[in-house]
Amino acid sequence: MSAKIVVTQPVHAEIVERLRAAGHEVVDVGSPQGLSASELRTLTAGADALLSQLTDRLTAEVFEETSLKIVATIATGYDNIDVKAASAAGVVVTRTPGVLTDATADLAMTLMLAVARHLPSSDASVRASGSTGPFKLLYEPMGIDISGATIGIVGLGRIGEAVARRSHFGFGMRVLYTARSTHSVGFPAERRSLEELLAEADVVSLHAPLNDETRHMINVDTLSLMKPEAILINTGRGGLIKEVDLAAALQAGVIAGAGLDVFENEPDVHPDLLASGDRVVLTPHVGSATAKTRLAMASLAADNILAVLAGDPPLSPVSV
Numbered sequence: 001m002s003a004k005i006v007v008t009q010p011v012h013a014e015i016v017e018r019l020r021a022a023g024h025e026v027v028d029v030g031s032p033q034g035l036s037a038s039e040l041r042t043l044t045a046g047a048d049a050l051l052s053q054l055t056d057r058l059t060a061e062v063f064e065e066t067s068l069k070i071v072a073t074i075a076t077g078y079d080n081i082d083v084k085a086a087s088a089a090g091v092v093v094t095r096t097p098g099v100l101t102d103a104t105a106d107l108a109m110t111l112m113l114a115v116a117r118h119l120p121s122s123d124a125s126v127r128a129s130g131s132t133g134p135f136k137l138l139y140e141p142m143g144i145d146i147s148g149a150t151i152g153i154v155g156l157g158r159i160g161e162a163v164a165r166r167s168h169f170g171f172g173m174r175v176l177y178t179a180r181s182t183h184s185v186g187f188p189a190e191r192r193s194l195e196e197l198l199a200e201a202d203v204v205s206l207h208a209p210l211n212d213e214t215r216h217m218i219n220v221d222t223l224s225l226m227k228p229e230a231i232l233i234n235t236g237r238g239g240l241i242k243e244v245d246l247a248a249a250l251q252a253g254v255i256a257g258a259g260l261d262v263f264e265n266e267p268d269v270h271p272d273l274l275a276s277g278d279r280v281v282l283t284p285h286v287g288s289a290t291a292k293t294r295l296a297m298a299s300l301a302a303d304n305i306l307a308v309l310a311g312d313p314p315l316s317p318v319s320v
């Protein structure tokens with residue numbers, strides 16, 4: 001039976017084609033930015049499925065007397081969706097875990113190395129002068145060693161574990177992690193409380209989901225537990241960090257640096273972070289942005305929609 005599918009923001013043409021080829025009507029909205037709850041409510045009136053993205057605001061309002069059967073978000077995080085309201089309205093919510101694990105873990109490592117070795121300012125100085133300048137043994141700013149350092153993984157889910165694996169096997173790092181329970185990952189990794197981990201780690205990488213429990217877990221108090229030479233990496237969700245506290249900590253030398261791909265109030269970045277110079281490396285929420293990964297994410301989301309519309313179980317549902 002033909003169903004109506006609303007696609008909020010630009011996706012690969014072949015994905016839209018696949019949904020149409022399955023006999024469904026596709027309303028390809030092509031919004032250049034995330035849609036508000038009231039826009040989504042209007043657009044989904046009479047629709048069966050929504051192919052959405054992490055900037056669409058899927059609050060309870062969207063699910064009031066909705067005809068939707070499924071919301072498939074092209075993301076692994078789903079803090080933009082009121083999953084309880086969706087479930088109460090009988091709407092299945094799916095996400096795209098797994099397919100973006102490697103790309104996101106690779107970006108976490110990239111940020112770690114870029115901060116430790118002052119990559120943006122080194123690149124900028126070569127470009128600005130058109131020269132490396134004379135070789136200096138006593139170069140400033142000196143980098144920080146990543147090989148052999150201790151990494152603290154906050155949240156040992158799929159991506160956290162992939163970062164731990166890269167850190168152990170690629171860089172000989174000692175791995176600490178926080179998790180609800182002890183994991184066996186096939187290489188040495190020690191479980192710690194958040195406080196212990198922050199005090200021991202040279203690099204802290206955040207991979208916890210954003211929820212009421214984890215919002216602002218990195219704040220003035222927890223930052224003060226970290227070592228002055230430590231680096232903080234966030235490829236999870238911006239709201240895990242209270243940005244104003246991080247900027248103050250960076251400027252006061254409480255920690256050495258930060259690599260951030262996600263921000264508390266995206267698309268805005270706190271001006272004090274922008275003023276933190278070489279201590280921070282910033283990327284625009286591109287953890288999963290490789291061609292192969294983004295296509296795999298969109299494809300998994302489409303598979304979820306086609307499954308649910310066919311009366312089959314979703315492939316990667318969010319559990320309530």
Ligand code: GLV
Pocket residue numbers: 054074075076077078100236287288
């Ligand atoms: C990206 O941030 C995602 O949740 O997939």
